[in-house]
Amino acid sequence: MKKSDSFLQTIFFLISSIFLLETNSVNAAEKVVFNYKIFNQSLPEEELTKLTDTGEVSPTLNYYLKKTNQDPQTVRDVLTEELNVSTTTLDSTLNSKIGEFLLDQISQTIHTPSNRENRKALRSAIIISSSEDNKVSLIEIIQNYPTKEVHVKTDNLARTYSQLSILIEGP
DSSP: OOHHHHHHHHHHHHHHHHHHHHOOTTTSOOEEEEEETTEEEEEEHHHHHHHHHHOOOOHHHHHHHHHTTOOHHHHHHHHHOOEEOOHHHHHHHHTSHHHHHHHHHHTTTEEOTTSOSHHHHHHHHHHHHHHTTSEEOHHHHHHTOSSSEEEEEGGGHHHHHHHHHHHHHOO
16 A cells, blocks of 8 residues: 555544544434335434334334335344444545445435435445444444435345445455
8 A cells, every 4th residue: 555545544534533523413314214116205313213222113114114015123133233344444445446336336225315425425424333333234324324314215225235244344
């Protein structure tokens, strides 16, 4: 690795760390908009967190899960499956060509409301998610997404988990 590449990665890591320290719930996703084919459903992030933490399904989430023929336990399992990762290694990977390619692929499932700056938003959410315990899950990425609203295409969720796994753990 070139000295300049190492320097740039160190600078990015320091900036990310400062951003992490300044990030709080005001900057995190408050609403999740689920897209399933032509069906869209919006719900507060807290309802999704309640499912992952307790298994309890709110009436709104229950309606959505029934409409899309999704099993609440399966959704909970996919959202809470944790991948172990070193934040330093993750930072390096996310800033590589393959990392950027995979971020773009994952951004087809989890993206900003405007569908712009997806790579930056996703990178930030992943780094924030790994910073506390060196683990990442889809629910943490949603919770740490740096916009007030995050869009999730649920028909791609399992594929996205696989892509995230490749990104974090390697092929």
